[in-house]
Amino acid sequence: MGKAGGDSRALINEQGLRIDGRKLDELRPIKIEVGILKNADGSAYIEFGKNKIMAAVYGPKEVHPKHSALPDKSVLRCRYHMSPFSTEERKNPAPSRREIEISKVMREALEPALMLQDYPRTAIDVFVEVLQSDGGSRCAGISAAAVALADAGVNMRDLVAACAAGKVAEQVVLDVDDTEDKEGQADLPIAIMPNVNQVTLLQLDGQLTDEEFGKAFNWAIEGARKVYQLQRQALIGRYFAPEGNENS
Amino acid sequence: MGKAGGDSRALINEQGLRIDGRKLDELRPIKIEVGILKNADGSAYIEFGKNKIMAAVYGPKEVHPKHSALPDKSVLRCRYHMSPFSTEERKNPAPSRREIEISKVMREALEPALMLQDYPRTAIDVFVEVLQSDGGSRCAGISAAAVALADAGVNMRDLVAACAAGKVAEQVVLDVDDTEDKEGQADLPIAIMPNVNQVTLLQLDGQLTDEEFGKAFNWAIEGARKVYQLQRQALIGRYFAPEGNENS
Amino acid sequence: MGKAGGDSRALINEQGLRIDGRKLDELRPIKIEVGILKNADGSAYIEFGKNKIMAAVYGPKEVHPKHSALPDKSVLRCRYHMSPFSTEERKNPAPSRREIEISKVMREALEPALMLQDYPRTAIDVFVEVLQSDGGSRCAGISAAAVALADAGVNMRDLVAACAAGKVAEQVVLDVDDTEDKEGQADLPIAIMPNVNQVTLLQLDGQLTDEEFGKAFNWAIEGARKVYQLQRQALIGRYFAPEGNENS
Amino acid sequence: MSAVKKIIVIEQLKRNQMNELLARGTRLDGRGMLDTRPMTVTPNVIEKAEGSSRVLLGNTEVIAGVKVNVGTPFPDTPDKGLLVVSAEVLPLASPYAEPGPPDESTIELARVTDRGVRESGMIDVGKLVLVEGKHVYAVFVDVSILNADGNLFDAVSAAVVSALLTAKIPKYEVTAEGSITKTEEKIPLPIQTIPAAVTMAKIGDYILVDPDSEEEAVMDARITFVSDDRGNICAGQKGLGGTFSFEQVVFAASTAKLKGDQIREIIKQGVHSAV
Amino acid sequence: MSAVKKIIVIEQLKRNQMNELLARGTRLDGRGMLDTRPMTVTPNVIEKAEGSSRVLLGNTEVIAGVKVNVGTPFPDTPDKGLLVVSAEVLPLASPYAEPGPPDESTIELARVTDRGVRESGMIDVGKLVLVEGKHVYAVFVDVSILNADGNLFDAVSAAVVSALLTAKIPKYEVTAEGSITKTEEKIPLPIQTIPAAVTMAKIGDYILVDPDSEEEAVMDARITFVSDDRGNICAGQKGLGGTFSFEQVVFAASTAKLKGDQIREIIKQGVHSAV
């Protein structure tokens, strides 16, 4: 949202199409793969537009130091991190304030879906590595992390699926990419538990009227539901494919 | 003491008055308030010239990590810190070497007055925050911290009162302010326990002959005694005021 | 090796002598002193060309924190550090990546010679301080550290002696100094246990053919053997001198 | 025993009591669900700062200070001044605050406050340029939290906004040779709107405006919306490991606009009384 | 139980089994002593980077990315561009990897990789100068290690080398006023040779090429040699608290040259298939 109310020349053309040719309510191409990292207890890889993101889960496992364990449930820990080559300008590998904030909201977006009380005195580590970044990397990362948690066999109430809507050239759009994020007017990333209709992440940057907010919020929910279908397919493909991989 | 022996044009005028109109042995205006922070176990606020400083005490309390506790007395810990907006140029919030040194001498200035052996295996934390700085902030901070310790009900042998004297335009002066500190010739901050006549802090920057040192040292002691009277009044006002606040 | 294959004007003259007048297979002057630091359990000082390096050993001693102790042997810890005034340009006192790497390979070079299993649940600290640096400071530091370990009375299988060979102006040379290191073509520092003929450190920067590698490796071994004789003399002088210092 | 220590020993008893009260539509301190605590805004408390403000929200106390100097713009926004919001929960503020670099909660607090100011367009950063691509005004707003008794988000936001509203910054000028000099003149910042942050807690199924620290100790989730004075929502943030239903999100957004108008009035009065 | 967790519970049984196998000239996974695991090299996997490559070596997986900008040369080498190699063993890669700044092992890994590239003269840094002493190309190669299953040295080296070989960097130009501008044109880096790193483990008295993580768990010492395509050895590093005999060092150096040629071929094929 570098330019609130800013330059909006070509972001939507006369045919109502966006710079990459998408319709206003169209998602970018999405690909999800499950269980590709050998050492992790669970893992997933997502391509979401130009985002390329790896998620890995270790745990439930022993906690060090011991006094940070909880007697009644597992401690969920999260790290969202960008590889130095993932951005236009090289990113310093030390965690930025942005990465620290996203790590926090990501943890809070995943936590409601996990049966942490089933694993007292343990920790579950979720690591999300952005190998290439585009707009919406936090949503893509959350969606990948939820799949990695399922792949690790952690007990879950529901999956968590995430998607953003926003405002570009005075119009509400679904799934804001990098250019739209920088030159557009608003970005509203959310995460939901799709089967219990609960919001687990919500952030907003940029200006929306009440009406626009309602529309963007509903579009983002519908976008997240589509992401959820792809998450399910990826997990089914992994665990119930005709080739017969191991069952969960 | 940026300019030892340096420029001294207008620091003292023909009438023997200083740039803010004070006489050579006159203190700046001082205001002390007690018990204003709700969460702290004890607190005090001091205005000393343009210094605006808050002091808070937490404890005696449990020590973490446990192995840093002492079997025979309480551990006194001190932090002197300047808010970023407290100085002419914005101050980086990370502790500077100067703040680390002042935190140390402040702890050593307060420690002799405390009955630490009454609280074995505990810690007492003293936090001094400079919201606006002027010359003499360490002295003002120590004086506020001593009042906050009394407000917290920590057993004390005596209060600690602090004041500086110095040398400006070849003359000994009491209570050096910011401009006098920067353009003057010497600064001698001290802290005393006023009822037992002991020095708990002494630092010196800048050049003094034996005679000047003796005069400045005595003036600083007298200044500290005046500060002590204001500390007492503030504590009496807090605990024995006609309006009837809670008694200590 | 700033200039691999680079400028080699005067590094070897027409008489086959090097810039400091040495022959190709000649060591720089070396001086070793034992037991000069009063507080350390063992210490040694080495001058190796212009290198001036102090090594100190503390231990075997208790480990903090306790969980970092090993049940079956002592933990060897090493720090290689350069004083800020030891280099041409002032060196930042914080450990550089280079110093961290050298600390690691130095530890691994000394460890094979030590009977660590004789001291379970303890730590042995080796500190190497470069007071003035010249080419070959890691080799000189290892040689000094081995003597300091012997001075501390740590049980050893053998001493460790170190020396580098290299390539300068297309010729293999022994014991590369600072200028030769910067303007030469290769540097091959090694450390050996001279009585059991084992290599405990080997690094290589710069280009060597098979033949050159073999020659440089053999010269470095012979250089290390000469260093070993000086280490022995220093230890004998310390412990069996006619003046009769304490025996080990 | 201090106020915050009491919070810690909140037991099931109190949690039950809180739920019973909430079922009857009221709160421990007698407030209604959508009532904020009294807020006072006192600008210009730090004379050495270019702008400053002390905000009390119930027992929560914070001071914001503005310092301005000349900096280099980011390469991708050569035509914009710099605005940096930082916060520190001072160890004075609570027995749980530790000295040291800001933790994730304080970073979140500063970044959400920053986004509210930035995305509302409160400051016209396009007017803070001296030489495009080279020299711009750099506006630093630092917040010292002196006493933490719940809802730091709204207190910090109000302090930052009122400090910026009352700031008088040195005017810099470009010399003939292209270097920058500080003049004696003081100018206000280019203000375009007044954003207001409103934070709500979810406890069980109830939404409460402006939670105090006793309520924060038992809340399941937190949601903040910032609105401007032109009817827009311009920043939002959900926090903690609980959830909101879709309806609760929409309710929270519209509540934030209503309550935001009240907070904006308090800020304006505080600023007005200071001039 | 994951692959790496199994390593940890390697007991004397396994160590004995490994020694018996080695005595017969073979290894747990059936390889001969001097056999490497299959290596695949896939360049251009990160489009936003100037160059990139993903390398699989058995189950070890790493990605290297190249970013280029303009920097200031070091005072003692005003006539040379900058080349900086960094690596991070991501916490995704193994249960033993911790988030945070690189530890001594990762620093060693990056520095040995850097020396292999630098000392081989792979990049002609003398051609990366824009204005001597003032402006040079700064080439950053960062490696993210995604899965650690032994021999990171050779996998990281191959990824860095193949990313540099395929990089297309923006061409910068010096303007009339002496400042630097980025053009639209993309150019390759000035490549002079292709270095290849070969790492060997010593277990008991045996020398094994390309140890996997089960072998690394029991190895006594490690030695790496980097060779170029002109018959030179150009970097070396012994690691861990074991030793090598003089003969073993010479054997390892010549083995590294032989196996280095094979790895160089794999890199070339990977790069070729990508163009």
Added chain:
Amino acid sequence: MSAVKKIIVIEQLKRNQMNELLARGTRLDGRGMLDTRPMTVTPNVIEKAEGSSRVLLGNTEVIAGVKVNVGTPFPDTPDKGLLVVSAEVLPLASPYAEPGPPDESTIELARVTDRGVRESGMIDVGKLVLVEGKHVYAVFVDVSILNADGNLFDAVSAAVVSALLTAKIPKYEVTAEGSITKTEEKIPLPIQTIPAAVTMAKIGDYILVDPDSEEEAVMDARITFVSDDRGNICAGQKGLGGTFSFEQVVFAASTAKLKGDQIREIIKQGVHSAV
């Protein structure tokens, strides 16, 4: 058992013994109350440094080194060169010294030493300016403490002062275009006076000059005064959690001047013998 380890096991016995001795006016090592240990000053021990000095004070051993380059003056002192004193208690120096950034005691040590040099006006920093406001000499004095056996303050101060006295720094010149070049010429620093630090311990009611580490282990408080050669006291610092009576402070200040003259003589002789 090393010297410092012995200190730790100093028990009540030793403390009693020390008090008995002090009551008779003498000390464990036979010194009178106001006697310093032997001090030797050896300049020019580090040829690569612009100046250097090794000081032995009893068994305390420190080395100071001076490095000079060109820096930018502070905005509020555009007409003054830079002088930066740092110290590190190397882990070699004592079993209690830890590697890592300086702790509060070492910071205090460096800052008190710095103030003694600075406030005495030892170096005429007004003569270290090349282009006012832009380029000045930056003088770094770093002290490595090799063996710590009490009274680091006086040993470090003497090392810093003697290193500065004997330093020969490169002469820099301003070119016609206004840039700075280093010449081959070496010049001394502009010296105005020779400061000397004298530290005293208070044990019970006794004031002892130059405490060793056994005395430091039982001392109640510490006081340092620095004097110049023109009869001024120019820096002072009380340390530790004990106190001094008003009379003791005045006594300590005048003692420091007397003993400071002796130390100044030792420094002068060390410097003289080196030239």
